[in-house]
Amino acid sequence: MNANIMLKEDITPVGADYETVRQVIEILTVDYRDQPSLEEIAARLNQSPTQLQKTFTRWAGLSPKAFLQAVTLDHAKRLLREENLPLLEAAIEVGMSGPSRLHDLFVTHEAMSPGEWKVKGSGLQIRYGYHPSPFGLALVMITDRGLAGCAFADAGEETECFEDMARRWPNAIYVEDSAATVPYAERIFDPARWNSDQPLRVVLLGTDFQVRVWQSLLKIPMGKAVTYSRVAQDIGQPTASRAVGAAIGANPISFVVPCHRALGKSGALTGYHWGITRKRAMLGWETGRV
Numbered sequence: 001m002n003a004n005i006m007l008k009e010d011i012t013p014v015g016a017d018y019e020t021v022r023q024v025i026e027i028l029t030v031d032y033r034d035q036p037s038l039e040e041i042a043a044r045l046n047q048s049p050t051q052l053q054k055t056f057t058r059w060a061g062l063s064p065k066a067f068l069q070a071v072t073l074d075h076a077k078r079l080l081r082e083e084n085l086p087l088l089e090a091a092i093e094v095g096m097s098g099p100s101r102l103h104d105l106f107v108t109h110e111a112m113s114p115g116e117w118k119v120k121g122s123g124l125q126i127r128y129g130y131h132p133s134p135f136g137l138a139l140v141m142i143t144d145r146g147l148a149g150c151a152f153a154d155a156g157e158e159t160e161c162f163e164d165m166a167r168r169w170p171n172a173i174y175v176e177d178s179a180a181t182v183p184y185a186e187r188i189f190d191p192a193r194w195n196s197d198q199p200l201r202v203v204l205l206g207t208d209f210q211v212r213v214w215q216s217l218l219k220i221p222m223g224k225a226v227t228y229s230r231v232a233q234d235i236g237q238p239t240a241s242r243a244v245g246a247a248i249g250a251n252p253i254s255f256v257v258p259c260h261r262a263l264g265k266s267g268a269l270t271g272y273h274w275g276i277t278r279k280r281a282m283l284g285w286e287t288g289r290v
Helices: 018-030 038-044 049-060 064-071 073-083 114-118 158-166 178-189 208-217 228-234 241-249 276-287
Strands: 108-111 125-133 136-143 146-153 173-176 201-204 224-227
Touching: 018 038, 018 049, 018 064, 018 136, 018 276, 038 049, 038 064, 049 064, 049 276, 125 146, 125 158, 125 178, 136 158, 136 178, 146 158, 146 178, 201 208, 208 228, 208 241, 224 228, 228 241
Parallel strands: 108 201, 125 173, 146 201
Antiparallel strands: 125 136, 136 146
């Protein structure tokens, strides 16, 4: 594999909100039945309740309590009951209050040809860089045709994250070039830069089936979620829910291609390649912006 993964310096953002937010989400998730108060959470994190509330609300756009209500399975099920929405036939609403969509990044996408995919990146140069994001450190990977990868790492896991992504295209040439990837990172994570004048170009590197699944994910509005079976129906293969789940798990462009909005048949959040806590964080961050 043509990859130099030695980091020249510590690139973990200092003082970022995400680590605090991550800990709060974990507490809310693990101790959901106890419904921990803001004061209890603050005490466990050695922070003042006021400061913790401000930090979390600034990051997510809503309080820890409202965040929990917006993204837990119980809340999703309650919406289904109250709105009488069929689980397999309609998108599961998670606090949606407007027409905002992640697709309002105005993503334009193309796919590599089957022949290009088969050679596993041979002849392809992929530039990459690590950048702070609302969800921890983001690994952004680009080709001359556009964004090819977006992944996430916690502190100390940068090399593991890179290796995970590089295994997808083992014959590519990898060049660390944060200067080239920073414009993409800025476009991805700053909603103020989601506009139609400068569409974000994405190149989908996968099998034909995977690409069709990822294209379906791009249709999911921000603030909503759908089941694997719904995606299977959308691509014309209603009995392929399990294969759809595998393709969603293999999505190389996390967040931009919103695999975090895909739920299991029961409405459960299910797994997420970059961690279930990060999946909850993404859904809550989006809920605070719609």
